[in-house]
Amino acid sequence: MWGGRFGEGPAKIMEEINASIEIDKRLAAQDLRASRAHVEMLAAQKIVSQADAEAILRGLDDIETEIADGRFEFRRELEDIHLNIESRLAELIGPAAGRLHTARSRNDQVATDFRLWVREACARADALLLELQRALLAQAETHADTIMPGFTHLQPAQPVTFGHHCLAYVEMFARDRGRFADAATRMDESPLGAAALAGTPFPIDRERMAKALGFARPMRNSLDAVASRDFALEYLAAAAICSINLSRLAEEIVLWCSPAFGFVKFSDAFTTGSSIMPQKRNPDAAELVRGKTGRILGSFVMLASVLKGLALAYAKDLQEDKPAVFEAADALELSLAAMAGMMTDLQPQAEAMRKAAAAGHPTATDLADWLVAKLGKPFREAHHIAGAVVKRADELNLPLDKVPLQEMQTIEPKMTADVFPVLSVEASVNSRASYGGTAPAQVRRQIAFWREQLT
Numbered sequence: 001m002w003g004g005r006f007g008e009g010p011a012k013i014m015e016e017i018n019a020s021i022e023i024d025k026r027l028a029a030q031d032l033r034a035s036r037a038h039v040e041m042l043a044a045q046k047i048v049s050q051a052d053a054e055a056i057l058r059g060l061d062d063i064e065t066e067i068a069d070g071r072f073e074f075r076r077e078l079e080d081i082h083l084n085i086e087s088r089l090a091e092l093i094g095p096a097a098g099r100l101h102t103a104r105s106r107n108d109q110v111a112t113d114f115r116l117w118v119r120e121a122c123a124r125a126d127a128l129l130l131e132l133q134r135a136l137l138a139q140a141e142t143h144a145d146t147i148m149p150g151f152t153h154l155q156p157a158q159p160v161t162f163g164h165h166c167l168a169y170v171e172m173f174a175r176d177r178g179r180f181a182d183a184a185t186r187m188d189e190s191p192l193g194a195a196a197l198a199g200t201p202f203p204i205d206r207e208r209m210a211k212a213l214g215f216a217r218p219m220r221n222s223l224d225a226v227a228s229r230d231f232a233l234e235y236l237a238a239a240a241i242c243s244i245n246l247s248r249l250a251e252e253i254v255l256w257c258s259p260a261f262g263f264v265k266f267s268d269a270f271t272t273g274s275s276i277m278p279q280k281r282n283p284d285a286a287e288l289v290r291g292k293t294g295r296i297l298g299s300f301v302m303l304a305s306v307l308k309g310l311a312l313a314y315a316k317d318l319q320e321d322k323p324a325v326f327e328a329a330d331a332l333e334l335s336l337a338a339m340a341g342m343m344t345d346l347q348p349q350a351e352a353m354r355k356a357a358a359a360g361h362p363t364a365t366d367l368a369d370w371l372v373a374k375l376g377k378p379f380r381e382a383h384h385i386a387g388a389v390v391k392r393a394d395e396l397n398l399p400l401d402k403v404p405l406q407e408m409q410t411i412e413p414k415m416t417a418d419v420f421p422v423l424s425v426e427a428s429v430n431s432r433a434s435y436g437g438t439a440p441a442q443v444r445r446q447i448a449f450w451r452e453q454l455t
Ligand code: ARG
Pocket: 020, 024, 080, 081, 106, 107, 110, 314, 316, 318, 319
């Protein structure tokens, strides 16, 4: 394809390091699409004849069918997807194929193909995140008032509801969707027509090509168009943050499934066994989602490191952009789908959660709040009194709401039996009705909001 001034072929090792076809054959559909937009524009601008353009378009259709049928032979000596397709086009239609590359370079070609691919990956991530949000919302609807321990430092803090906990992730995944959407909007410009780096003397119509490819507009600067991969980096940043969020849910699932917690169970469909320990029911999918975060975050670091310090415009380093993105996209999409499956399968164990919620005096804050509200104590003093009651409860081995009133009165003489109703976990949860709080009434308001958003 570029052999005019070359006498000999490349060394074996040169071919090996240069070839990217094994990776970038995944851009075949985008390459065909961009070539069609390009040749249609060339014909409309009378840069190639209508007859040649039609022959090229027919040839591209045939190649598409060959690829779909698994009949297309990808050849390493042809380096990459662009040259593989162009070479096959020449076999199919003859010399007219050579006109396709008029006013185009592989530099704007690959930038365009890859943008199209990454834009689709943003849309796929969005759709998968939506499914996951819906699964979480369904759990929240069923468990708007299922009480579980709320933790800070993984120590019992205050009781919350499982529905509230699920909705926290709905919020996080909504922001992940926002990040993919922002990235998609920013990458919505077409590099095609930038040619090698400086533009082209041919009277091309970049607006037309951009429109044909569904881009909002052509990129304004041809150097930027072929050199920039920050669109891919943004996708990877969004993917990395999303996978970090996923890993937190995954970690919670792993904890919740452990018999030491016993908060949730999975059906056999999402459980694996051990080859030695017959009793085991392992949450492998959650562990793998947690583990794949390393791969996805690693992909971001990989591409960031490739781009760092790279002089304009195109350099072959940029060919290393695709393994990073493909690897991250595969891992992310698998993780999102697996997580949606797990969240649908997951069976919260209300009784175990309720029992755990009562352990560790999680209503001590409610006691302090009562001392403030009913006895007019400053919060710091109330905190101190409640702490002393907790200490006494531990000595008596009783939950807070079972500590006899006289015991409490030895600590704070003004205490009355009115305090007991606020010390149950139900009362605690119900009382937290501030905006965004865990009271079931609040949780139902959030559910109503999300139901509207997610349908
Ligand atoms: N396979 C190359 C890549 O992915 C295509 C662009 C090659 N351009 C060049 N000037 N050699 O970056």
